[in-house]
Amino acid sequence: MQGVLCHPQPDGAPCPRCVEKGTACTTTPLPRGRPKGRKTQRRVEPTATSSAASTADGSISLQSSSNISDSPPRLDMILRVESQLDSDFVAQVFEGEFTNPFTHPLISASTIRDDVRAASCQLNLLPPRARVLALCIIAVDSLVSFHETVLGPGPRPQSFGDFDFFSSDANIQQCGVRRAPICRALHAEAVKAAREADILLEPSSENAASCFLLDHLDQTNLYRLSRPWAGAYISHVRALAPLWRATSPLSADDAAVWSAYILAEVLTSTEDRMPILITRHDQMLLTGTDTPSLDGLLALLTAAEKPGLEVLWPTMHPYMVHATTLARQLYETINGDLARLKPLSEALVIKFLSALTTLHSIVSILFDVVAAHIASIDPLHTPPPIRGAPPTIDSIARACGLAAAIAFAGLILPFYRELEQRLPDEPRARERMRVFCEQARAFACDAAREIAQVIRWLPGVQFPPASYRALYAWAEFVLDCAPEDTQDLEACVSFLFLPYLL
Template sequence: MLGASSLENSKKPRKPPACNPCKVRRVLCHPQPGAAPCPRCVEREIICTTAGTPRGRPRRNVTGFSGRAQQTPHSLVLHPGPDFGTSADCPEITPEFATHCFEGLKFNPLYSHPLISATFIRSKLSAASFQLDLLSPPSRVLALCSVAFGSMCSFHKCVLGDGPRPESFLDHVFFSSSPDLLGCGIRRAAACRALRSQALKASWEAGIILSASDENAASCFLLDLIEQTDICSAGRPWGTAYMAHTRTLAPTWHASSNLSFWSGFLWIACLMSDNLVSARGRTPAMVNAQDQLLLCGSPPPLESLLETLELSVDNHNSTLLWVSTKAYMFHVTTLARELVERITGDFARTHPLSEAIVRSFFNSLSKTHSVLSLLLDRIDTLIAATASVNPPALLADSRTDFLAVTAAFCCCFGFSALVLPFYRELQYREASDGSDMSEPLLALRMQAHGLAVLGARNLARGIRYLPKIHYAPAQWATIRQWAEFAAEEADMETAPLSPEAAYDLETLADELKLLGYSLHAACTPETVALIERLESHVNRALGPMFLSVDGEADADESPAPSLDEGATIIPEFQNEFH
């Protein structure tokens, strides 16, 4: 028979109590010796606390002479996070579904952001067989944000459900002739919102706003893009965090000799897009002057850029084209910030319009349009140097056609996204001030209208540079505002529209339909009525005899051709993408 001491030694030690976070989630906890955090709390990067469990009958509240309930100073009360909710509509992110979403992201040019490329998230997912749970917490959050962003162009059954859908991301038959194109945006809305909520919850739990890293900055960038397609929050918390991380990380990129990569062509394009969103919403600019200089260098003044291009009309050197394009986008970024700070912003609206400021901005816009015209002529010459007739189907490589098409669209979009908020502000001031508006400002408002007409024409031209099937849901608000402007202009026309003007209206209508495939917001009755207005003007101007079989107008201006599959990579940009 074993003695008492032997029985005591044979007893297993008592298991430590579960931590508070595991108790709340009702999951099995694995307490660690030495008060170390449990594995689940380490994985979620949260505080692991263990409070003692009260035993026996609960005591009554004991109040002192001050009447306040007795406190327990040793207990830690955690502030609850936001309730992102759960949804039965959220698709299960299987390896097959994750692979599908990442395949679709190849067709979205915004996912070519150099910050996302620096995370190597595709390679990490591929190494993990597209199983998100095998990734580190920051990589898993970025993968969830990518899947949520990619779901806006997905045709997977768990996103679109039952019903007509394309057979591939480049199903030209479906995208050109299917009457169910707009219905896809409505059918995918619930799944997209559920995936976004899942990405938001994971991002909050991982604290990506608080820790600067390439992956956290990329996740914040994607969440900001997703927000622009639906909520359009004026505060842009995720965009603010993305830029804050970028400012923290940029000096390390310089120190590690990554200057040529991080100050490249795509960086300035992304910074320009960020400030144009602020200009559209009359909110403080996301990108300041120091950000531009640190990431993109210092370009020549706008006047010098225009003079250089005018004096080198016959010089078709590709290096001059790319340097000039980067300088152009740099100045558009600066003008977007000046527009909000000096003309359209909330503070600027508390003061009367300054004629000097408006005239100076108008002159800058006029010079910007002159630079744009010269750049597009050079880009057209570069693209027309080959026998290929269609734009590239995939905007995700470093070939010359990708650079040329991206440059052309960004240049057109940059000018157009500046002109419309400027013109709308002058319209607003005229309506609110009435007869108090000076004659010079009224004249400038009329001249700004002429720039706005050019802006609509250039936006339509920029869209036609892109592949027939492309995915740009983040540009939804800008495209719709321009479509409304174009419809207003067509409504006021008494004479029949020219074939070129009708072709522009058709381009905008088709772009709204393509956005309707991705977004529920583009499928509302108001947007559908806007599309019908545009198409009615097109039909009256051209008539059925001028329409081709696939519904496109046979105007003289056709989509810009691109280089063939064997196009060479421009040497000075080879390191920008690899």
């Protein structure tokens, strides 16, 4: 009967009667089961590759890590940098209209500039996925920016046209080292924000653009066996492309711009002998199907008497489409993982070498056109092109020369390396394959000279750091196989302003 005299109390406390008598209260809940262990927080020790560097006034703390996106960022290792970014720096980034990444069709068509201006350059006021895109754009821009937020105290250029600064080795010597901490912190913050916003899951132009930029940042910082951001970028574009085509026809300019970005994506895979992520169906949706054959394109160019600049732009779209097709053919039939399971086919090698011969004939014609144009320019009245300046006929001509050279070079070097590494054991077959290898080597030497030439044609701070792995491969080729071209290599190094970027 004592149990019924107990009265439940708030918060599970024993009733006053049981407290007075010192007996167990029947209305007090008792914990059942095994006692739960006590949770303890594990102390995270700093590592050699991840260390915090803070300023004396505590205004910013940056993390430096060589593989910042290998694992999900942790709160104790990543600073939310956007709250401490200078609004003047953010505004400067989004004022640029003609620099990467704003030339990508997904970003140029977005409202991200207006969104950032409406938020007064305060990224925390943006919607989550717009904030991710803004962070990605800022992280990519920091790779080349000369703003004090990026370079910190010390000498820095006033613009990309500051020739006095860029002509001084002493000025640019430490710029790459000075920019590294903020570049890594911005990259890490962009990755963290992208994971929080789940941009991998929902196809949208905004999310596709962010994935494209994150892959670009990954290519800058590290080498991977897979490219998750690139896979998501292509997947989103693949889902959206039919909607774009259903609502608006494909213009010639849109097709040309998309063909350039598709070619760049394909050459990134070709460089590392990785599968081509963009299918032929994707390519036709984005660039159209009305493309002359490779032989037909060469015939059109050779039929023109003294072709001038008017042939450049119409030629570039079909040229880049064919270069993309050849990159896919290279992986599927010669140097891909499946193709490597069986001996190298002479017939396929001859077919690919024949296509490269035609492609290089087109490159030679385009190079002659660009070289003749540059030779005709009066340097006193036509200043050299500056990164980020509005496009002109001169800058477009030089860009066409760059695209032509990079496309051919991106195909011939992996092809030559594959022939060199897979010479057959049988003597007669080995001798025949060696002839093809020598032909490929001669083309590769031509490509090295063309790259050296096009670098001289372009603004010094033109190549983003992601391009340097490809340029490094060419430097190795020149040193190993073409020592007579070392002067070209030295010229390339002086024109690339490596210490400013790296």
